[in-house]
Every structure is written in C-alpha cells, then in structure tokens.
Amino acid sequence: xxxxxxxxxxxxxxxxxxxxxxxxxxxxxxxxxxxxxxxxxxxxxxxxxxxxxxxxxxxxxxxxxxxxxxxxxxxxxxxxxxxxxxxxxxxxxxxxxxxxxxxxxxxxxxxxxxxxxxxxxxxxxxxxxxxxxxxxxxxxxxxxxxxxxxxxxxxxxxxxx
Numbered sequence: 001x002x003x004x005x006x007x008x009x010x011x012x013x014x015x016x017x018x019x020x021x022x023x024x025x026x027x028x029x030x031x032x033x034x035x036x037x038x039x040x041x042x043x044x045x046x047x048x049x050x051x052x053x054x055x056x057x058x059x060x061x062x063x064x065x066x067x068x069x070x071x072x073x074x075x076x077x078x079x080x081x082x083x084x085x086x087x088x089x090x091x092x093x094x095x096x097x098x099x100x101x102x103x104x105x106x107x108x109x110x111x112x113x114x115x116x117x118x119x120x121x122x123x124x125x126x127x128x129x130x131x132x133x134x135x136x137x138x139x140x141x142x143x144x145x146x147x148x149x150x151x152x153x154x155x156x157x158x159x160x161x
Contacts, residue, residue, distance in 0.1 A: 016152025023145030034136030043117040048075035066094040069104040077123040084126040
C-alpha cells in the first residue's frame with residue numbers, strides 16, 4: 001500500500017473517531033436531560049401558595065431589554081415549611097418576549113394556590129413544572145453520527161490494509 005493511501009486511511013479514521021465522540025457526547029447530554037426530566041416526575045405533588053409573581057426586567061444601554069418571571073411560593077412537606085423560587089428544574093432564563101412572562105404571571109397570580117412538585121430527597125427543592133422529555137425521544141439523531149463514525153473507522157481500517 002502506498003503512503004498516500006495510508007495517510008488517507010489515517011485521515012478517515014480520525015474523522016470517524018471525531019464523529020463518534022461528537023455523537024456520543026451529545027447522546028450522553030440528551031440522555032442526562034431525559035433522565036433529569038424523568039426523575040422530577042417521581043417527586044411528590046404538593047399544594048403551594050404563590051407569594052410572588054412578577055415581571056423582572058434587565059436593561060442595558062447596549063442590549064435590548066430582557067424579561068423573566070420572578071416567582072416564589074411556599075409549601076409544606078413532612079411538617080416543614082419551605083419556600084422555592086424555581087419554575088422548572090433549571091430555573092428561569094432571561095428572554096426577549098414579555099408576552100411569555102405575562103402569560104406565566106396570569107397563570108400563577110399572586111396569593112393563589114397551585115401544585116408544586118417536591119424533591120423527597122431534598123425537600124427545599126420544588127418546581128412548578130417539569131422539563132420536557134423531548135431529548136430522550138430525539139437521541140437517535142446524534143446516535144447516527146456515532147454509528148457513522150464507527151463505519152468510517154471500520155472502512156478506514158479495512159481499506160488501509
């Protein structure tokens with residue numbers, strides 16, 4: 001086998017290895033997201049009282065204003081009193097749309113009862129909504145890159161002989 005053929009096989013093997021690890025990394029992240037979203041569905045459903053539900057605004061002269069929903073609610077779990085400010089497990093992110101925030105304020109008005117989900121292992125952590133499990137249903141896409149990377153590595157080894 002010639003030098004250029006061997007160099008081509010090494011190059012293809014390297015590209016295949018890169019694709020394998022890229023796909024595997026994204027598969028791991030998506031599986032972790034799916035597992036976390038699934039775990040919160042095992043948390044204990046508890047009644048809570050909304051004690052803060054307002055619009056938060058962040059403005060800077062160099063960027064457009066951003067908004068987020070600032071919420072707090074109190075609940076009882078196994079005889080203890082707790083307060084949480086988490087809407088979803090990852091908290092509230094700043095966003096450009098004020099309409100989405102106003103919708104949440106209308107959905108969870110001040111001094112109303114709602115349902116929250118309490119982590120039985122850490123009762124000071126509660127959420128109002130679960131994260132989506134969509135990552136678990138889409139994990140096939142990065143898996144294609146890993147499988148393709150394996151195919152490229154096998155092809156490079158077979159062709160390089």
